[in-house]
Amino acid sequence: MLLITLAIVISSPVRTVKGLLVDTGVAPFGSNNYLSMDAGRIVYVAGIAPSSAIGVYDINSGSSTTFSTANSSLTALPPSISGDKIVSPLSPLINTTVTLYFCTLPHASPIQSCGPWTAIVTGLPSISFLISFASFPKVSGDLVVWANTGGFSFYRFSTGTVTAVSTPTQPHGLTTNGAVISFSAKPTSTSSSETIRYYDASLPPASRTVVDTGLSGYYPSITQYTIVFNDNSTTSERLRYYDILNQASGAGPVGAISYTSGPSVWGNRIIFTTDEVSDNFDCNGDGTKSSSEFCLGYWNIRGPSWIATTLSASAAPSIKANPDNPVIWDNIIAFIGSNGNIQYVKVPMQGDVNQDGIVNNTDRTTVTNCLNQVLKGSVC
Numbered sequence: 001m002l003l004i005t006l007a008i009v010i011s012s013p014v015r016t017v018k019g020l021l022v023d024t025g026v027a028p029f030g031s032n033n034y035l036s037m038d039a040g041r042i043v044y045v046a047g048i049a050p051s052s053a054i055g056v057y058d059i060n061s062g063s064s065t066t067f068s069t070a071n072s073s074l075t076a077l078p079p080s081i082s083g084d085k086i087v088s089p090l091s092p093l094i095n096t097t098v099t100l101y102f103c104t105l106p107h108a109s110p111i112q113s114c115g116p117w118t119a120i121v122t123g124l125p126s127i128s129f130l131i132s133f134a135s136f137p138k139v140s141g142d143l144v145v146w147a148n149t150g151g152f153s154f155y156r157f158s159t160g161t162v163t164a165v166s167t168p169t170q171p172h173g174l175t176t177n178g179a180v181i182s183f184s185a186k187p188t189s190t191s192s193s194e195t196i197r198y199y200d201a202s203l204p205p206a207s208r209t210v211v212d213t214g215l216s217g218y219y220p221s222i223t224q225y226t227i228v229f230n231d232n233s234t235t236s237e238r239l240r241y242y243d244i245l246n247q248a249s250g251a252g253p254v255g256a257i258s259y260t261s262g263p264s265v266w267g268n269r270i271i272f273t274t275d276e277v278s279d280n281f282d283c284n285g286d287g288t289k290s291s292s293e294f295c296l297g298y299w300n301i302r303g304p305s306w307i308a309t310t311l312s313a314s315a316a317p318s319i320k321a322n323p324d325n326p327v328i329w330d331n332i333i334a335f336i337g338s339n340g341n342i343q344y345v346k347v348p349m350q351g352d353v354n355q356d357g358i359v360n361n362t363d364r365t366t367v368t369n370c371l372n373q374v375l376k377g378s379v380c
């Protein structure tokens with residue numbers, strides 16, 4: 001296997017703009033604004049054929065590295081990371097079948113290159129088909145998922161096997177939490193909208209079925225047991241979530257998530273892209289509110305009454321593209337800033353009691369009302 005280390009960069013993070021926002025100084029190649037993040041390690045496209053390469057930025061050490069794909073002359077779809085596994089789909093041409101490769105990222109500080117590459121699955125649909133299915137292969141835990149014509153497939157690292165599942169209508173936007181696989185598909189071929197569905201691959205094969213949530217939408221993203229997606233049941237599309245364990249759903253603010261970057265939900269926070277007009281704020285500070293300039297948004301779900309529902313617009317960083325990013329892992333939100341660099345924030349910031357992105361009198365009032373109370377107390 002060919003493994004060429006193109007560059008190792010140890011950059012000093014630059015704190016800019018909002019004070020607590022970190023600009024990594026690292027940028028994906030060209031307009032490849034696709035990010036995947038796990039455990040604070042962000043992977044992205046760092047070069048295209050004939051020099052296709054992958055980059056990794058490690059937030060913990062503030063270091064980054066770039067390294068070639070399994071065959072740098074081939075066209076690479078966006079890589080996906082889970083734990084130490086990086087999965088990279090490659091194809092000679094956009095209309096020929098894709099091969100999946102994976103490598104194991106070393107535990108190292110500063111970050112080191114990933115390799116060697118191992119081919120795990122051949123014969124995936126072509127890049128053009130995967131784009132039309134809105135389904136770039138995604139890894140989570142033991143599983144890699146993708147769409148096929150008329151169904152979907154998943155690869156299981158622990159057994160080295162591929163399982164194909166047929167569906168009545170074409171699925172789109174495959175995503176997984178490592179156990180549950182979620183996607184969208186039309187109830188019938190003549191239905192006006194797709195609905196969000198899921199399939200629990202952790203069940204014994206005979207018990208597995210596709211569950212239709214009945215919720216209209218597309219581009220799901222799943223982490224833990226919450227699916228977030230674009231809800232197209234209203235004219236300004238909104239975010240919506242579906243909580244598998246509690247069989248509950250909720251409708252949120254106007255905004256969009258993407259099928260290319262992930263994950264878009266972690267715990268009780270959903271992150272998304274919204275435009276300046278929808279947010280009613282000039283996030284990039286150029287003096288105008290534009291529907292083609294974009295802001296980071298987040299939506300706090302399942303929170304107690306003293307938690308704000310959304311990120312305050314005045315605190316929202318400007319982000320480059322819609323809707324190819326941002327991504328979330330634990331308390332870290334990463335995205336491509338308006339300057340093209342990967343940037344991140346950690347939430348909530350110190351002192352931001354209601355988690356709306358601003359430390360102000362609202363937070364102080366909450367603290368004042370609860371001052372000197374203790375966990376075993378009864379009044380606040």
Ligand SMILES: [Ca+2]
Pocket residue numbers: 276282283284285286287288289290293
């Ligand atoms: Ca603006």
Ligand SMILES: [Ca+2]
Pocket residue numbers: 351352353354355356357358359360362363
């Ligand atoms: Ca606050």
